[in-house]
Amino acid sequence: MPAPDEQLLLETSRFRVVERVQQAPAGPRTRQVVVHPGSVVILPLLDDGRVCLIRNERIAVGRTLIELPAGTLDHDEPPAATARRELQEETGYSATEWQELTQFFAAPGILSERMHVFVAERLIPGATAREPGENITNLEVPWDEALAMIDRGEIEDAKTIATLLLWDRRQRGRLSPKVDQSR
Template sequence: MSRLTEHRLASEIVYNGKILTVRHDRVRLPDGREATRDVVGHPGAVAVVPITATGEIVLVRQYRYPVAKELLEVPAGKLDKGEQPEDCARRELEEETGYRAGRLEHLATFYTAPGFTDEIMHLYLARDLSPTAQNTDGDEFIDIEYYTASQVKKLLADKEIIDAKTIIGLLMAGLGR
């Protein structure tokens, strides 16, 4: 056990929603004192950087209610209970963009914001895309957009892409500066 470890003494679920839960935990700190931690529980998610045969990067634009603006992002979505990350990546790519991946390469796995949530994100690169049909969820409104590598670099440099998973995904796929 690390000398930095905090030990949970008590836990109360204060919200249990469709996608996430919120816990209020009491913990023992490494020095013996007690403190509280609020934790957002999340089932985990995937994000996919799709690249067409001609080298175009497929991004999605959608309105994000919590930040009250449209964001340009890589396709992404939450894991269903018991679903494997690669299966989720294939499903979300097809649902959001109307493309099926012939090849998926795992790029990274990371915590999105470990200061308050346990959400883990699995990031993939998708190639050998074949068109199918976009099949978004009933409450999802998504525009599909195509960019060259140089356009993506400019969007990143101009700070027009401000979504963390998208920035990480594009950089991990070698599309950054």
């Protein structure tokens, strides 16, 4: 497809909203798009089999959600560096073992955000460095309880659900060990 024409509608410190006109065989298509620099999701696994979730107050939905730690990429910061930074800032943990699990688009019908998912193991406790105004608390639960929380509707955050279920499938041998990211 040819590159779309673009007009800036709104610019903030975290994202831009643009109107894109894409030339298509049936005529031009106009869409408003949130242009986002991308983000990371971290799956922190404790040595005793628990997972470190967080309770995170989300203004956009007007309540506190149970999620995995996550954060927005800073400028030209590589996703792996963002993951390390966000894990420490939000949970206080650092990790000595890291692997990238997958990448996915958050909501491609309206948003350009690509989420990079990392698994963090061999966690070392430390101090948090939360941003001013962040209301976050750690919630460490056994793996099977995290999955049950999805089933009971207690975890409603899509990135958390996708990550937990993908890792569970991988661990149970129902998914190849390496997801092809060349798409």
